[in-house]
Amino acid sequence: xxxxxxxxxxxxxxxxxxxxxxxxxxxxxxxxxxxxxxxxxxxxxxxxxxxxxxxxxxxxxxxxxxxxxxxxxxxxxxxxxxxxxxxxxxxxxxxxxxxxxxxxxxxxxxxxxxxxxxxxxxxxxxxxxxxxxxxxxxxxxxxxxxxxxxxxxxxxxxxxxxxxxxxxxxxxxxxxxxxxxxxxxxxxxxxxxxxxxxxxxxxxxxxxxxxxxxxxxxxxxxxxxxxxxxxxxxxxxxxxxxxxxxxxxxxxxxxxxxxxxxxxxxxxxxxxxxxxx
Numbered sequence: 001x002x003x004x005x006x007x008x009x010x011x012x013x014x015x016x017x018x019x020x021x022x023x024x025x026x027x028x029x030x031x032x033x034x035x036x037x038x039x040x041x042x043x044x045x046x047x048x049x050x051x052x053x054x055x056x057x058x059x060x061x062x063x064x065x066x067x068x069x070x071x072x073x074x075x076x077x078x079x080x081x082x083x084x085x086x087x088x089x090x091x092x093x094x095x096x097x098x099x100x101x102x103x104x105x106x107x108x109x110x111x112x113x114x115x116x117x118x119x120x121x122x123x124x125x126x127x128x129x130x131x132x133x134x135x136x137x138x139x140x141x142x143x144x145x146x147x148x149x150x151x152x153x154x155x156x157x158x159x160x161x162x163x164x165x166x167x168x169x170x171x172x173x174x175x176x177x178x179x180x181x182x183x184x185x186x187x188x189x190x191x192x193x194x195x196x197x198x199x200x201x202x203x204x205x206x207x208x209x210x211x212x213x214x215x216x217x218x219x220x221x222x223x224x225x226x227x228x229x230x231x232x233x234x235x236x237x238x239x240x241x242x243x244x245x246x247x248x249x250x251x252x253x254x255x256x257x258x259x260x261x262x263x264x265x266x267x268x269x270x271x272x273x274x275x276x277x
Contacts, residue, residue: 083127
């Protein structure tokens, strides 16, 4: 039996198991991630954040002394970025005294990211450049189909606007929506369904690749806001995005996007994992 110390945190109820592993010494397997994120047999989470030094990540070629956000989906797969996870990661660094200051830099698989703790307790993060396109892409679920806008936020998204004839709450996200052509996303895609409440206010549900439906998706809120702004023909915009887990604010500007929202650490403890075979 292996015993690992952990913390648990969430950003708008998008929750994560956090492991501090300064030099990447834990032999973290996909099975370990699935066990820790299991809501019955483990701790429970939409994903896992390993806090490690960037010098421990072979593919990182930037500042080796930065903290690296080694993020895993609940199924053990490795995505490029997680917006809510980044805010929770920064909150953990602050509470554990691992970093401080008005601006914090974090190394990620999507590149260097910046974060700014706010006086109201929220955390603002830089998610870099966001690109939208309108390919011949269709998303389907339970026999219904919608055209989608693809958005790259360091990871892939397909954003749909079902309209008044299909309320968001009626869409079944208990299984992965399908996309055509299937070749558009060979490694899977995050799918957002958006309801427009006002020009600067939208509501969203999401099915995240590797995790299923979640209460929130940080990069998904940015993708939804960017797709909404594209439909309105806006180059820059500030959009309030409601998700089942709360509300965040997305600022879209030339050259990048910023996401501001809450992040909290809610527990610390020890987890017991079965020995490796």
